[in-house]
Amino acid sequence: MKVWPRLRSSSALWGAPLALAVTVFYYFSVTSAYVADESYGYAPGIVSYSLSSMYPFAYAVAAAFGSWESGRLVRASIWDVGPVRSRYRVAFDALIPVVGLSVLMVVLPVVLALVQWGAYPTLGSMRPLLLAVALCAAYAVLGFAVGLWVRPEVASPLLTVLVYLAVAYPVALDTFWLRHVTGQYPHALSYGEVATWQSMAAHALPACALAGALAVLWLPVGKLAQRALVGVLMVAVASVAAWSIAREWGPTPPVETRAAELACVGTRPKVCMPKGSGEDAGAVGADVREVLHRLRNVGISASPEKVTDTLIDGRYPKESTDSVWQLALTKGSRDGLVRYQTVRQAVAFPCTMPDIHASRMVVGWAAAAAGEQQTFRSLLREDPSHDAREQRALEEAVSRVRSRTADEQRDWYRVMRAKACADRGRDS
Amino acid sequence: MTLWLKTRGVLTVMPLALVVFTVLALLLHDSVAVLPSLTLTGGTRMQLAMFVPVVVLVALGRCLDARLPAPEVSGVRHVLWLDAALTVVAVLAAAAVGVALGSVLDSEAALVLGRNTAFLTGILLCGRAVFGTVAVLLPVLWIVTVMLVGFRTWTDPYFWSVLPEPHGEPHAMVLAVTALLCGILVHQFSTRRAL
Numbered sequence: 226m227k228v229w230p231r232l233r234s235s236s237a238l239w240g241a242p243l244a245l246a247v248t249v250f251y252y253f254s255v256t257s258a259y260v261a262d263e264s265y266g267y268a269p270g271i272v273s274y275s276l277s278s279m280y281p282f283a284y285a286v287a288a289a290f291g292s293w294e295s296g297r298l299v300r301a302s303i304w305d306v307g308p309v310r311s312r313y314r315v316a317f318d319a320l321i322p323v324v325g326l327s328v329l330m331v332v333l334p335v336v337l338a339l340v341q342w343g344a345y346p347t348l349g350s351m352r353p354l355l356l357a358v359a360l361c362a363a364y365a366v367l368g369f370a371v372g373l374w375v376r377p378e379v380a381s382p383l384l385t386v387l388v389y390l391a392v393a394y395p396v397a398l399d400t401f402w403l404r405h406v407t408g409q410y411p412h413a414l415s416y417g418e419v420a421t422w423q424s425m426a427a428h429a430l431p432a433c434a435l436a437g438a439l440a441v442l443w444l445p446v447g448k449l450a451q452r453a454l455v456g457v458l459m460v461a462v463a464s465v466a467a468w469s470i471a472r473e474w475g476p477t478p479p480v481e482t483r484a485a486e487l488a489c490v491g492t493r494p495k496v497c498m499p500k501g502s503g504e505d506a507g508a509v510g511a512d513v514r515e516v517l518h519r520l521r522n523v524g525i526s527a528s529p530e531k532v533t534d535t536l537i538d539g540r541y542p543k544e545s546t547d548s549v550w551q552l553a554l555t556k557g558s559r560d561g562l563v564r565y566q567t568v569r570q571a572v573a574f575p576c577t578m579p580d581i582h583a584s585r586m587v588v589g590w591a592a593a594a595a596g597e598q599q600t601f602r603s604l605l606r607e608d609p610s611h612d613a614r615e616q617r618a619l620e621e622a623v624s625r626v627r628s629r630t631a632d633e634q635r636d637w638y639r640v641m642r643a644k645a646c647a648d649r650g651r652d653s
Numbered sequence: 654m655t656l657w658l659k660t661r662g663v664l665t666v667m668p669l670a671l672v673v674f675t676v677l678a679l680l681l682h683d684s685v686a687v688l689p690s691l692t693l694t695g696g697t698r699m700q701l702a703m704f705v706p707v708v709v710l711v712a713l714g715r716c717l718d719a720r721l722p723a724p725e726v727s728g729v730r731h732v733l734w735l736d737a738a739l740t741v742v743a744v745l746a747a748a749a750v751g752v753a754l755g756s757v758l759d760s761e762a763a764l765v766l767g768r769n770t771a772f773l774t775g776i777l778l779c780g781r782a783v784f785g786t787v788a789v790l791l792p793v794l795w796i797v798t799v800m801l802v803g804f805r806t807w808t809d810p811y812f813w814s815v816l817p818e819p820h821g822e823p824h825a826m827v828l829a830v831t832a833l834l835c836g837i838l839v840h841q842f843s844t845r846r847a848l
């Protein structure tokens with residue numbers, strides 16, 4: 226059978242404009258903005274986020290049109306032509322356009338995002354897409370099987386709603402394992418994170434086993450009861466397997482971290498940033514070194530061996546130590562905050578909640594020493610409880626300290642830093 | 654009448670659909686899901702009860718599809734008026750279930766089930782004149798549209814979306830009844846006899 230006639234007779238053709246319109250509109254009105262702000266050109270993040278809302282749409286379309294196609298085959302008595310053509314072949318021919326449409330619904334946003342932000346796909350980043358493609362095929366088979374038993378006018382609207390809700394709803398439930406087995410990867414990967422094969426397996430197993438079991442029912446081997454038994458066993462084993470993989474997971478699945486490669490430049494400190502994030506590590510390193518030099522001149526002891534970008538640690542950044550600093554360099558470089566971040570880390574307080582006035586004095590003084598008064602001022606302006614009068618008082622106090630001799634300033638810094646943490650838990 | 658009941662499969666399909674409708678309404682009456690939206694960044698908060706009328710609509714579509722074209726066109730019996738009666742009875746039954754559940758469970762989402770069923774039935778019947786059998790997908794499409802673009806904020810739907818409006822909202826009621834009447838009229842006078 227030729228490609229075009231097959232396509233023209235398929236329900237996927239009249240479904241395509243709507244399905245693809247939803248896909249494209251969703252990409253440009255929701256996904257695109259997030260990818261621009263949060264992905265830093267990191268392919269696994271781009272792929273996982275572009276897909277996150279498209280899974281249920283694609284699966285619902287696959288199931289609905291799958292049932293429509295099998296209904297047509299039954300009505301035209303093609304399904305009953307028996308040994309003339311293999312039933313698998315008949316089903317395969319009918320499902321190709323349906324699977325093609327639903328796969329397009331998940332591939333399109335991924336391609337759009339990768340092209341729009343100039344990121345290259347990596348092998349690890351393709352795992353959620355692979356999952357989505359596999360489950361599109363599985364749901365098409367599921368829909369096809371239902372359409373053989375139930376009229377398509379009944380089956381396809383019900384399947385649309387059922388599949389959509391079954392995939393999209395569990396994310397809102399407190400039974401966490403449920404959201405890890407539905408086929409919707411529930412997590413937008415941060416920089417440095419990659420989805421694990423275990424979570425892919427947990428998502429794929431139930432639906433694929435169901436589709437496999439239904440396909441087994443068509444096998445011309447053994448009695449129907451035997452085939453049904455095999456099918457039920459398949460579904461049961463796969464569901465239990467998926468449950469045992471995901472049963473102890475929280476709301477977000479475990480991920481592989483530190484998947485991004487770091488490139489380090491310079492010495493004392495060595496500045497490490499992920500490759501391909503679009504920011505210049507050399508310029509960042511120069512900023513950091515200059516600020517550190519100015520801070521050391523006023524007596525702040527800040528000489529890390531290495532400054533590392535927290536971006537690659539995903540959502541659980543490591544703690545800084547005296548010799549290795551963890552700073553959000555890429556984000557800071559994008560927002561023009563690298564110099565201020567360096568100041569902030571150099572005067573880091575030994576407690577988590579320092580006294581607000583003392584700490585503002587210290588940070589303001591150090592920022593002034595590094596030439597970052599402007600940044601400090603604009604950040605303080607975002608605090609609604611901090612008004613212009615307080616700001617003036619703070620700046621006057623800081624400039625009084627700055628007018629003292631170098632030794633006095635050094636002593637003042639030591640005293641103020643200790644004072645900021647007096648009576649506070651020394652817990653960090 | 655008996656022949657019509659048998660041909661349409663009214664007595665087998667409709668009661669089953671109403672039972673499923675009742676069970677689903679009972680299970681889902683106040684469940685809320687946050688679903689994807691084009692107009693709201695955080696997604697839409699959708700009452701799952703909004704999807705429940707689909708069961709009755711599918712059954713209604715199935716009944717109206719089961720025809721004997723030649724005898725029906727010959728026009729001895731007033732089959733189309735029987736169809737209209739079936740539609741009205743199905744919607745009223747759904748509304749009764751909704752009102753009963755809504756007042757027993759004190760559930761806003763169940764109270765509006767009847768109105769939503771009426772509105773979506775109107776869409777179904779109008780669509781059948783144009784698209785034929787495939788029109789059963791139109792109410793689902795309407796629900797998806799409401800989900801994607803029907804809300805200004807989480808609690809404030811656009812007037813045309815009808816389904817998420819609260820109980821007793823006059824314009825939603827008027828739109829629902831108008832849609833149902835239009836649907837029935839279109840069904841009476843549409844020239845498309847062979848679906």
